[in-house]
Amino acid sequence: MEFKLRANIVMSKELTIEAEHLAEALEKAHAMMAEPVSMKETTREMYFDVLSGIKWADESKFRCVV
Numbered sequence: 001m002e003f004k005l006r007a008n009i010v011m012s013k014e015l016t017i018e019a020e021h022l023a024e025a026l027e028k029a030h031a032m033m034a035e036p037v038s039m040k041e042t043t044r045e046m047y048f049d050v051l052s053g054i055k056w057a058d059e060s061k062f063r064c065v066v
Helices: 022-034
Strands: 005-011 043-050
């Protein structure tokens, strides 16, 4: 059988940033998260979506007789 799946990973990381304004803090947070992040430390939830239906058999081998 062949399945097409999409992995959805929810990550969470707490950051402590000192800044004068929220915009500056957001820029610093964006820069910090642009660096490689360990999934082991930040992964909170992982689930999969099935993108294709389940193909049980090759339907081209069957004939429909009416």
